[in-house]
Amino acid sequence: MLQLNAQVCSYSSTMIQQKIKGIIFDLDGTLVSSELDFQLIRAQVGCPREQDLLEFIAQLPSPYMRQEAMNIVHQHEMLDAQNAQLLPGVSHCLKRLSDMQIPMAIVTRNFSRAAKLKIEQCNVPISLVLTRDDAPAKPDPSGLLDIAKQWQLSPPHCMYVGDYLYDIQAAHNAKMRSCLYVPEDMPHFASESHHIIRNFDELPELVKAFT
Ligand SMILES: O=C(O)COP(=O)(O)O
Structure with a gap:
């Protein structure tokens, strides 16, 4: 299911007509499992x-x-x-996005050593990674904007994919598209996101629809 929410704010209605040229991912609960209590x-x-x-x-x-x-x-x-493990469908999805020549990065609230271990252990094939040691933590948009600058893309051409409210807020604060990954129960804040995916097979299709 691809969902484009009707509840978009004024800048968003212009922004969502833009092509998706780069994707930034959250780490915990999006690319890899996390059991942080x-x-x-x-x-x-x-x-x-x-x-x-x-x-x-x-x-x-x-x-x-x-x-x-x-x-x-x-x-x-x-x-x-x-204990982190790659989440279902992530590997195939990243391969497809890579084949589509979509640049990819990670912005996480983890500290750098934990993020590095998760990424190495789970073989996440993304090398551009910003943690809270590199930029103020989400929902602050600094990390997302830093990545867009490195890619020389305007923020509306980038999409941030995450599983939590802070992820959507960070995307909105950066004036980027937001995409919420919801594998199970729909959270109360889902309507804040521009897009919702229920599994990772949907992500390359979403990108294709906006390229
Ligand atoms: O460690 C956290 O607070 C969550 O990490 P995340 O930003 O990768 O979801």
Whole structure:
């Protein structure tokens, strides 16, 4: 199923007529599996449920407290990386997009060591990767815009593919197309995304429809 949502904001209606010339992917839950237990991590660092974990850590009052909290997050991320697996259909999809000469990159909220381990271990054939060590974390659009600049593409010609609200928000903040990957239950924020794919076979077809 390809879905083009009716709920697009004003800049989007112009933007979605643009060709898709580059694709940026989220990592966890999109290209590779992730079992990060954010509830447990929040409890261990004392982060309230409604607050963003990275923002909470950044505003802790001392460097020592920030480092202690970040060490806990790093431990969870490295353990998660060791167990990560490529998600179904990803390999074939990336091959097809590569054959179509679509440049691809990854922007993730992971820290760099965990991202590197996941990508190597799962043989993800994408070398242009930005983590939260390289650019402010999503939903900040900086990482996405950095990639578009490297490709010399205008943001509306790029699409960001992810599985979470932050991914859609980052795409919107960058004025890029958003594509939500929803393999299971439709989340409440799905209507915010320009496109929805239920499996990775749909992605090359979506790109073809806009090239
Ligand atoms: O580690 C996270 O917070 C999520 O990582 P992601 O950006 O690859 O989904």
